[in-house]
Amino acid sequence: DTGVSQDPRHKITKRGQNVTFRCDPISEHNRLYWYRQTLGQGPEFLTYFQNEAQLEKSRLLSDRFSAERPKGSFSTLEIQRTEQGDSAMYLCASSLLPGSGNTIYFGEGSWLTVV
Amino acid sequence: AQSVTQLGSHVSVSEGALVLLRCNYSSSVPPYLFWYVQYPNQGLQLLLKYTTGATLVKGINGFEAEFKKSETSFHLTKPSAHMSDAAEYFCAVSEGDTGFQKLVFGTGTRLLVSP
Numbered sequence: 001d002t003g004v005s006q007d008p009r010h011k012i013t014k015r016g017q018n019v020t021f022r023c024d025p026i027s028e029h030n031r032l033y034w035y036r037q038t039l040g041q042g043p044e045f046l047t048y049f050q051n052e053a054q055l056e057k058s059r060l061l062s063d064r065f066s067a068e069r070p071k072g073s074f075s076t077l078e079i080q081r082t083e084q085g086d087s088a089m090y091l092c093a094s095s096l097l098p099g100s101g102n103t104i105y106f107g108e109g110s111w112l113t114v115v
Numbered sequence: 116a117q118s119v120t121q122l123g124s125h126v127s128v129s130e131g132a133l134v135l136l137r138c139n140y141s142s143s144v145p146p147y148l149f150w151y152v153q154y155p156n157q158g159l160q161l162l163l164k165y166t167t168g169a170t171l172v173k174g175i176n177g178f179e180a181e182f183k184k185s186e187t188s189f190h191l192t193k194p195s196a197h198m199s200d201a202a203e204y205f206c207a208v209s210e211g212d213t214g215f216q217k218l219v220f221g222t223g224t225r226l227l228v229s230p
Contacts, residue, residue, distance in 0.1 A: 018185070033217075040164040042119075042205050042220030043159070056217070064225060079173075104218060 002026075004107035006092050012113045013082055015065070017021055019034055020078045021110045025094030032075050033104065035091040036060065049075060083112045117142045117208045121221035122208040129229050134178075136224045138206030141187065148189040149207040149218065150180055165189065174199070182230065201228045 005024045025032045031050050035043035046048045046065070051072040061067075064082075069075040073102050078085055089109040122137040140146055147166050151159040163174025167170045170182040189206060203225050207218040 006158075035218075040124075040222070043218070045217050045219070047184075048217070061148040093159075103161055103164065105161070105178050111156075 003091055004094050004105055006090075006110045008110060009108065010111045010113075010114060015084060015114050016081055017026075018078065018080045019082060019112060020076055021090050021092075021112075023075045023077070023092030023107060025074070025092070026105055028096070029094035029105075030097050031095045032069055033093040033095075034077050035093065036111070037089045037091055037105075038087075046077075046090075060068040060084075079112070079113070082112075084114045087112055087114045116159045117146070117210065118128060118221045119206050119208050119219055119221035121204075121206050123224055123225050125225045125227060127227040127229065128196045130198055134191070134200065134226065136191040136206075136226065138180075138189045138191065138205050139187050140189060140206070140208045142208055142210070144210050146177050147209045148180075148182060150174065150178070150189075150191050151207060151210070151220075153203045153204045153205065153223075155202075162191070162204075177208065196226075196228050198228050198230070201226055 005014045017071050019079045033048040034046040037043040045058050047067050049069040052069050064080045067077045089111050091109045093106045095104045117160050118141045120139045134225045150162040152162050153159050160196045163172045165172045165182045173179045178193045205223045206221045208218050
């Protein structure tokens with residue numbers, strides 16, 4: 001069990017460019033979550049998957065954002081036409097299905113800086 | 116809707132002193148409650164969680180928290196602070212097994228430990 005891994009850890013991009021982040025969850029974890037954390041704030045929920053199905057999206061997830069989990073394993077989060085307000089850390093997390101308060105495990109995050 | 120309030124964006128203690136980080140929550144359903152720790156440029160690590168049962172919960176690194184339903188609180192304590200405890204601490208609430216486990220985080224408390 002290697003934990004939740006995210007790639008890249010850091011990304012600097014120019015405004016208007018597209019970026020993609022990848023998340024590999026803990027193996028056999030059915031649920032995968034994306035959160036966004038800006039400086040001085042707690043993480044905010046963006047979206048989550050159960051297996052390959054995207055079951056909920058936050059209103060924070062504008063139409064420039066798209067997330068996929070095509071085979072129910074790894075996930076990608078793409079941001080199109082980046083804006084400076086997108087600068088944040090994007091956190092991925094995973095868990096088993098609900099039951100007995102299953103723990104949500106977080107990755108180390110992907111920092112995005114839009115210049 | 117659920118929410119979390121963490122009182123004090125910064126808490127300063129001396130090494131060996133008691134650590135007390137405050138968290139109050141709001142939830143319309145029986146909550147699950149969590150404390151996570153975040154070191155600089157890192158993801159979130161679970162310290163402890165309350166789901167059901169015993170209201171005094173013990174976690175890693177000597178931390179514990181007590182769920183007080185009447186006060187809607189889940190304060191984090193540690194009898195004796197260590198320099199390595201300096202980090203950002205986040206309290207979070209979820210809807211428990213009846214919900215889809217979305218975590219709602221507070222804005223965090225930065226713990227500073229002086230020699």
